[in-house]
Amino acid sequence: MKRTLTKFFNFVFASLLITGMASGAAQAQEAPDALIKRLSQEILDTAKNDKDIQAGNQKKVYDMVESKILPFIDFPRMTSLAAGKSWKEATPEQQKQLTNEFRTLLVFTYSGAISQIKDQRVEFKPMRAEASDTEVEVRTQVIQSRGEPIVLNYRLEKLATGWKIFDINVLGAWLVETYKGSFSAEISKSGIDGLIKTLAEKNKKLAASSAAKNAAK
Known part of the structure; x- marks a missing residue:
């Protein structure tokens, strides 16, 4: 079950990559469901047609994540919820370090899944x-050529800069809750410093x- 959820969360994080390809102004003007709908389709099209991504070029994926997605995810809030x-x-310094390490962990953990996108639609x-x-949930499901649809929901909050994602749900399991147990x-x-050290390692x-x-490629 853990491996299955990890696979699903992999697709979730991959589907968020395209979020940063919209400008901040466009994001602020769009309704949250319209935003997620447009961005989901764009990531599917991009992942299917980019030969480097399909070949598993991790550096290209990491660069895209760093420049495109991170500005549109509320990592401080996501981390605070996971830390309880x-x-x-x-x-404040511990909060900053923990947020940075958690963000890095998510990028490393899920970037590799982008090359796995083949024939899904949302x-x-x-x-x-x-x-x-100021907080909403956008509910979707991922349709695959094989297997049952994957329930995939997003929690977004409205900030001065527009809507930002702070949690994701796959088949009833919220990403924040998944990490909350291990963080606790x-x-x-070993305390907050111990958690920071564990994530850094x-x-x-x-x-x-x-x-x-x-x-090796």
């Missing part, structure tokens, strides 16, 4: 929200593994 009550107990369900809402266990064992291993794969 311990977030308020952390110093269907959207009607959004239930008021015009005055590590914090209980994991990121170093992922970076080394990625470099080795690129060198």
Whole structure:
């Protein structure tokens, strides 16, 4: 089950990459469901037609993630939710370090999934929200040529710069909750600094593994 969810979260993060290809002004003007709909289609088209991405060029994927997606994800909020009550107990510097390491972990973990996109398409369900809402959930499902549809929902918040994603749900499992348990266990064992150290070490291993794969191509 864990491997299955990881695979689904891989597709989720890949589907977010195209978010940054819209300008900040366009994002601010669009309704959240219209934004996700347009961006989802663009990422599918891009991933299917880019030979380097299909070939698994991780450096190109990482560069795209860094320049395109990160400005449109509210990583501080995502990290604070995953850290739970311990977030308020952390110093500003610890919060900054934890956010950076968590962001790096997500980039390393899910960027490789972009090359796995083949024949998927996304269907959207009607959004239930008021015009005055500052937080909404956009509900979708991913249709594949084989297998059951994958339920895929997004939580977005409206900021001064426009709508930003702060959580993702796949088959009933929210990304933040998936990490919250492991974060809590590590914090209980060795504190915030211990969690930061654990994430940093994991990121170093992922970076080394990625470099080795690129060198072998």
